Structures are given as C-alpha cells and as structure tokens.
Amino acid sequence: MSSSSSPAAANASQSVVERAQDFVSENKKAILLAAAAAVAIGGVAAYHYSTRSGGPSGDLEKGGEKKKKSGSKSGKKKTGKSVKDADGPLLEERKPREQPAAELAEEVSAEQVALMSNEERSKLAASLKAKGNSAYSSRQFSTAAEHYSRAIEVSPKPEAVFYSNRAACYVNMSPPNYEKVIDDCTEALKLDINYIKALNRRATALESLERYKEALRDFTAAAILDKFQNEQAANAVDRVLKKYATKEAASIIVTREPRLPSHTFVTAYFSAFRPRPHPPMPENPTTGDETLLLGLQALDATDYIHAMSLIGEALNQGISTDAGRAEALNLRATFKFLVGDTMSAKEDLEQSIEILPSYTQSLVKIASVYMEQGDAEKAFECFEKAIAQNADDPDIYYHRGQVLFIMNDFDEAANNYTKSMELDDDFVFSHIQLAVAQYKANQLANSMTTFRETLRKFPNRSEPQNYYGELLLDQQRFPDAVEKFDRAIELEKEKTPPNVLPIVNKGLALYQWKQDMGAAERCCHEALRIDPDCDAAVATLAQLAMQQGKLSESITYFDRSAELARSEPELTQALTFKFATDAQVEFQANYPELAAQLQQMARGMV
Numbered sequence: 001m002s003s004s005s006s007p008a009a010a011n012a013s014q015s016v017v018e019r020a021q022d023f024v025s026e027n028k029k030a031i032l033l034a035a036a037a038a039v040a041i042g043g044v045a046a047y048h049y050s051t052r053s054g055g056p057s058g059d060l061e062k063g064g065e066k067k068k069k070s071g072s073k074s075g076k077k078k079t080g081k082s083v084k085d086a087d088g089p090l091l092e093e094r095k096p097r098e099q100p101a102a103e104l105a106e107e108v109s110a111e112q113v114a115l116m117s118n119e120e121r122s123k124l125a126a127s128l129k130a131k132g133n134s135a136y137s138s139r140q141f142s143t144a145a146e147h148y149s150r151a152i153e154v155s156p157k158p159e160a161v162f163y164s165n166r167a168a169c170y171v172n173m174s175p176p177n178y179e180k181v182i183d184d185c186t187e188a189l190k191l192d193i194n195y196i197k198a199l200n201r202r203a204t205a206l207e208s209l210e211r212y213k214e215a216l217r218d219f220t221a222a223a224i225l226d227k228f229q230n231e232q233a234a235n236a237v238d239r240v241l242k243k244y245a246t247k248e249a250a251s252i253i254v255t256r257e258p259r260l261p262s263h264t265f266v267t268a269y270f271s272a273f274r275p276r277p278h279p280p281m282p283e284n285p286t287t288g289d290e291t292l293l294l295g296l297q298a299l300d301a302t303d304y305i306h307a308m309s310l311i312g313e314a315l316n317q318g319i320s321t322d323a324g325r326a327e328a329l330n331l332r333a334t335f336k337f338l339v340g341d342t343m344s345a346k347e348d349l350e351q352s353i354e355i356l357p358s359y360t361q362s363l364v365k366i367a368s369v370y371m372e373q374g375d376a377e378k379a380f381e382c383f384e385k386a387i388a389q390n391a392d393d394p395d396i397y398y399h400r401g402q403v404l405f406i407m408n409d410f411d412e413a414a415n416n417y418t419k420s421m422e423l424d425d426d427f428v429f430s431h432i433q434l435a436v437a438q439y440k441a442n443q444l445a446n447s448m449t450t451f452r453e454t455l456r457k458f459p460n461r462s463e464p465q466n467y468y469g470e471l472l473l474d475q476q477r478f479p480d481a482v483e484k485f486d487r488a489i490e491l492e493k494e495k496t497p498p499n500v501l502p503i504v505n506k507g508l509a510l511y512q513w514k515q516d517m518g519a520a521e522r523c524c525h526e527a528l529r530i531d532p533d534c535d536a537a538v539a540t541l542a543q544l545a546m547q548q549g550k551l552s553e554s555i556t557y558f559d560r561s562a563e564l565a566r567s568e569p570e571l572t573q574a575l576t577f578k579f580a581t582d583a584q585v586e587f588q589a590n591y592p593e594l595a596a597q598l599q600q601m602a603r604g605m606v
Contacts, residue, residue, distance in 0.1 A: 212244035262533035
C-alpha cells in the first residue's frame, strides 16, 4: 500500500515514515559522494560539459585537440541540413559512398611494419587514426572502423582513443553492434581507467542491452571522474537508476509472498476507522459464525496474523447472517489491501456492499482502493454513495478529508475533518488531522491552538503529543519537540506492544538538534527491538549510515526497506537507493586513490 495515495495511510501516524524517506529524497546533492563525505543520497548536482567528457556517446577524440564542429559560425552556406548523430559531430544528412574494400588496403605490409621503429609505427598509427576520423565525419562508419583497427594493429603501444573511436563507429552502424562497443571500451579502459568518454560509451551500450547494473556502474564512475561538470551524466545516472529499480521491483513483486506490514502500520490503518460493535451472533451460530467471532476478538487484541487467518476461515466455513458476511468480507479485503492485493480487495468490498448496501465503511475502503490506483474521481463517487446511505457517518468525512489532504486541498480537508468532529468529537485523529491541515495551509496560529485543545481533550493519548512534537520539530523548536516525544513514549508504555513512532521521532529530533548520531541510532534500534518491521526506523538507520559513510551497513538497511515495502512504488524507491549505493561501493573499489578528492568535493557541495 502506498502511503502517499491511501486515505487511511495519510493518517498523521504515518508522517514519520514519510519524513524519514523525504529527508533522504530531499537531500539530492552529491548522490555519488554520499559515502565519501557523509551526505545523503538521492540525486546529483548541476553539471556542465568538460572538453574531454562529452555526452554519453560524445564526439571522437583527436589526441587532446578539441574537435571543431562543422556549421559553427563559419558563414559558409550549408549544402544540406546538418544533424548531430548519436555519437559524432555535426554531419551532413546525405550519405557519401562507402569506399570499396580494396581501397582500405594499406601500402605498408605486416612485414614492413615489423621492421619499423616504434616512432615510425606511432606516426603510421596516428595517420590511420586521422583517416578514421575523416571517414567517421563523413558517416562512413565501417571504413572508419577499419582504419582504427589498422591503427591498433600497427601501433607499438595502442592508445585508448583507438578503441574508443572504433566503439563510436559500432554505435552508429545500422544496426548498432553494442557487444563490440562494450568490448572496445573495455580495452580502452584497461589502458586508461579514467577515460570518461569510454565509460560513457560503454554505459550507453550496456543500457541499450538492458544490462542496467553495469550501465549504472559506468555512468556513476563517469559522473564522479568528471567532477560533476556534466549534466548529461547526471541525467544518465537518474535514468538508469529508474529503469533498473523499476525492472527489478516488477520482478520481485510478482514472485514474493504477500506479507503484512509492520504492527505499527497495521495498527495505524485500523485506528483510522472508528471502532464499531461486533455483528450480533445468531441464536444458533454456525462454525463460520464462531470462527468469525474468534477473528474479531483477535483483531481487538491486535493479533493481526491470527485475525487474518480466522476471518478467511470463517468465510470458507460459511457465515449465516448478512451482517456477519459483510463484516468478514470487509475485513478480509482490508488485510488483502494491506498486503498489496488491491484488485482482490476491491472484489471483496463490492461483495460486502452487495450484501449490505448500508455498510458505508466498505464504500469508504473502496475509495482507498481507487486512490491507490490514482483515480480520485471514482474515490469521490464512493464517498457520495456512502453519504447517500448514511449522511451521519463521521468516518466518511474523515476519510474524504484524507483524500483532499493527499491532493493538497488543505482548506477543504479541514472542512471535512470539522464535519467529522461535529458528528463525533471523540475521535482523536480528526482533531490531529485538522491541526495538521491548518499547519499545511500556513494557518500556524490556528494549528497550534487546535493542537493545544487536542492535548487538553485527550490527555492520556500519545498521538497528540507525538504529532504536536512533529510540528515543533518542523519549526526547529527542538527542546519542546523532544519533550513531547518523551511524553508520547511514556504514554505508549501502557500499551502492548507500544507504538514505536515517537521513539523514532525522538531519534530524528536529537540528530537534527545536536547531530547526535549515536542517540538517533539507539532510538531506532530500540524501536526495532519492539517492532522489528518498523519501516520508519529502518529508513532512518539507512540515512544515518549513509551520512557516516557506512556503505555496507546502509545497503543492509536498504535491503530491509525493500523487504518491508508495501507496494511496487515503495519497493522501487528502496531499490533505487540500494542500487545507487552499490554503484558507489564499486567505484570506491575501482578508484580507491580518489577517496580523499571525493571527500573534498562532497564537503564543497553540502
């Protein structure tokens, strides 16, 4: 389930998860330097071209001389429309005749080359490279490749540029020969590991073959070696990361076993609905009726695994009353939704409504499914149908407020929270969300007033303390925020198990306030001791490890985040961070001598 699109997950109880993720996502400077100098991962700085790097393919090398491009301020009339191919300079669209193979034969035989001095062979190789460059500029890519091949053969010590330029020819042939591009760029990099253009060319070929892990490795190295002066390299890293993570996430989602999110998350989801009495048991209950009751009792005890199992069993055994079957279908759908099976959840909810049209909670949950699918219009239709059935159900307005909150319509969200409170003033989350909506709408005074009133009305509830602390933290009122989190933690100790989000919040506050990494980590580990699946704690620990340059540790936490991801978009995000970190690890292994330089660059970018 996506916390960004589900009305129930928009509940304030999920904000710490989003803040932990947002902290990482918003710190988009120095994605490739995070490990080297304790900066957060997630993006890249602005780049500009250097004379040698080129784009992912770039122009041919001319031995250190910057190539002049035809058609640039010469004043000469062009004979055709100029174009820039995927790899080369500005060229004419008309294609010159390819030279016959006989014309490619060099006057110097292999025997004669063997008798030449190294200086003579170097001059011959340079001449052949020049012919290759000329043929390339005329779009005679096969001819150019032959010249570069001959240059490699005769040179006493082949240059990396020979291989890289021949790779450029293979890129532009029809069809491109990406395998040969990779082979030639690999040879070029053996001769010059810092050869940015060869890295970019090989990365482009690898990307075309959907070998995204290797492509990311090369684009990452090229961007760092170019000292963040190439915007195309930045875009390439982001592009390949997206492709790689999206592809892997889609594959994982298909094969992995469904699992419930953390106890903290599931509790937050169920808490977003007002409690209702159990359906009445019939005078002569069936086995299914009795199993349903056991499932409802397990749900009351927050034993979610057994509740999910028992409710499914009850439906299979047969439930004798319409109210009982509608309730069981609603709850089975809820568990399906929580494990990410939205389509099957929707089917159960529709059956629940068909059995009991007045069951407005099922309509509200169908709205959640539509929001998960990005269909806000259908979600609002569900709310209207629910109001037509029971205009006095306060949950309808609360969850419609959540949808409006997700859509950033904070004023209208506040109106719906207020309507929910008018119908039932004892639901704490309506008060909290009203205060948050006011805060988001820049009504700071109103928000703080609402929160203080909520604290007075619910003195024994931890949630107002926790979320008021979040607003104080957002204002950098650190001592006051920590005080609220501590109070929330004390109140949660009365529960079994407690909600661990205030503990994670306290850790984030101590880090932002005092840069106390140790305290932040201790808080997160304490949260995980209580709730091992707490995604907020895992996301925060991954962030803290990145900021300390502990790459292996951060990768472990990103792996765990991927395991805990409730939906494909969340899984894609976790994998994006993991793969970017993997690429940094590989860069450090390949370029250990650059660690000090990376630290200096990163400090200048933070």
